[in-house]
Amino acid sequence: MRLLVVGGGGREHALCWTLRRENPDADLFCAPGNPGTAQLATNLSIAVDDLDRLADAADMHGIDLTVVGPEVPLARGLADRLRAEGRAVFGPSAAAARLEASKSFSKEVMAAAGIPTAASRTFEDLAAALAYVDRHDEPLVVKASGLAAGKGAVVCATRAEAAAAVRAMLGERAFGDAGATVVIERFLVGEEISVLAVTDGQDLELLPVSQDHKRLLEGDAGPNTGGMGAYSPVAVATPAVLDRARREVLEPTLEEMRRRRTPFAGVLYAGLMVDVAGTPWVVEFNCRLGDPETQVVLPLVAGGVTDALWSVAHGDGVRPMARREAEASVTTVLASRGYPDHPERGAEIRIPAALPPGVTVFHAGTARGADGVLRASGGRVLNVTAVAPGFAEAQRLSRETAEAIEFEGKVFRRDIGWREARRLGN
Numbered sequence: 186m187r188l189l190v191v192g193g194g195g196r197e198h199a200l201c202w203t204l205r206r207e208n209p210d211a212d213l214f215c216a217p218g219n220p221g222t223a224q225l226a227t228n229l230s231i232a233v234d235d236l237d238r239l240a241d242a243a244d245m246h247g248i249d250l251t252v253v254g255p256e257v258p259l260a261r262g263l264a265d266r267l268r269a270e271g272r273a274v275f276g277p278s279a280a281a282a283r284l285e286a287s288k289s290f291s292k293e294v295m296a297a298a299g300i301p302t303a304a305s306r307t308f309e310d311l312a313a314a315l316a317y318v319d320r321h322d323e324p325l326v327v328k329a330s331g332l333a334a335g336k337g338a339v340v341c342a343t344r345a346e347a348a349a350a351v352r353a354m355l356g357e358r359a360f361g362d363a364g365a366t367v368v369i370e371r372f373l374v375g376e377e378i379s380v381l382a383v384t385d386g387q388d389l390e391l392l393p394v395s396q397d398h399k400r401l402l403e404g405d406a407g408p409n410t411g412g413m414g415a416y417s418p419v420a421v422a423t424p425a426v427l428d429r430a431r432r433e434v435l436e437p438t439l440e441e442m443r444r445r446r447t448p449f450a451g452v453l454y455a456g457l458m459v460d461v462a463g464t465p466w467v468v469e470f471n472c473r474l475g476d477p478e479t480q481v482v483l484p485l486v487a488g489g490v491t492d493a494l495w496s497v498a499h500g501d502g503v504r505p506m507a508r509r510e511a512e513a514s515v516t517t518v519l520a521s522r523g524y525p526d527h528p529e530r531g532a533e534i535r536i537p538a539a540l541p542p543g544v545t546v547f548h549a550g551t552a553r554g555a556d557g558v559l560r561a562s563g564g565r566v567l568n569v570t571a572v573a574p575g576f577a578e579a580q581r582l583s584r585e586t587a588e589a590i591e592f593e594g595k596v597f598r599r600d601i602g603w604r605e606a607r608r609l610g611n
């Protein structure tokens with residue numbers, strides 16, 4: 186079997202780690218990959234948005250299954266392109282990826298399907314958007330409709346802040362074309378969970394539920410980031426809540442996408458705000474596995490990931506994946522000083538030679554120079570995932586290993602999973 190993973194972050198390292206564990210003899214490629222994937226796969230130096238070269242590589246290496254990690258190539262039609270060339274690919278079409286690539290489109294789908302989500306309006310005109318802000322109660326959330334690397338949502342405590350966010354997006358194009366359309370919505374109250382479903386467009390299988398930590402600093406302070414850590418499972422995601430998420434969110438979304446003749450096959454990721462009544466309100470949809478959620482979710486799957494992806498990619502339905510029951514997983518992101526705005530690059534990284542059992546270090550923004558030295562090369566540098574029989578132990582192992590890894594300017598949160606810790610009385 187010849188497999189290709191597209192992407193080069195922690196999510197893709199976790200994907201390669203899983204595919205390699207399940208298929209010790211497969212020929213595994215990763216484009217562009219990183220020094221972590223290089224230990225498991227052959228890295229191909231191709232950017233994730235270079236569709237021509239990715240299609241050529243799939244052809245040249247006779248790839249049987251391509252798994253696409255990031256949203257950008259999906260939104261640009263990589264899955265359509267590979268399928269048109271007769272290759273199996275796990276990931277939605279560009280038309281279906283609009284569930285993530287256009288927040289105004291996803292709001293339209295949700296409205297049509299009667300899915301619980303914050304009331305919202307979409308604007309392209311600055312004056313109209315400002316007038317709307319003026320008429321509505323604070324807090325408000327202002328979002329760039331297009332892809333903004335997870336940083337396009339601004340939670341605004343006051344109308345003045347909301348007006349400033351609207352001006353930045355529509356007036357000054359702070360997010361470029363991604364902010365040429367903005368969605369303004371009501372602020373939702375509750376606890377956020379990430380529900381990832383592997384789907385062929387009709388049926389779905391849930392992956393373990395996780396919770397991300399978007400803010401840079403401990404106590405959920407500081408700016409929004411791509412994610413500073415995650416854990417799984419999450420106690421608020423009770424069977425009753427997940428049943429509602431399935432029936433009230435995931436299934437109606439898939440049905441509406443089929444009705445529009447753009448069925449969604451791949452991972453449908455629902456960011457849900459669960460309120461005190463257990464209602465799952467959609468904060469956002471993503472069209473792919475989450476990062477860093479993948480780094481906690483995949484290590485909790487005992488087997489069957491390759492089969493599930495293979496089956497969906499070949500149009501053979503969705504297969505269940507075996508779950509590691511009674512285990513918990515925590516990942517801590519190590520970022521560079523200056524992240525998310527101006528991350529420093531180049532610091533030399535030292536990872537202890539012996540890691541505790543259950544701990545895996547996934548690479549994200551790392552690079553190995555000609556001198557063989559591992560260095561920080563991006564905002565989020567490493568993810569330290571620990572799997573243990575209980576949450577508290579997984580949290581401790583992840584944090585202690587994060588502390589033991591050294592590089593100049595290392596930034597990380599020691600409180601990943603603090604809500605779960607509080608619930609469990611730790």
Ligand code: AMP
Pocket residue numbers: 303326328335336337338340370371372373374377399456468469
């Ligand atoms: P998004 O890019 O839509 O996922 O938003 C990024 C983050 O902003 C989310 O993970 C939430 O924590 C927060 N957020 C977005 N929309 C809302 C909302 N309507 N109410 C409360 N928080 C929100």
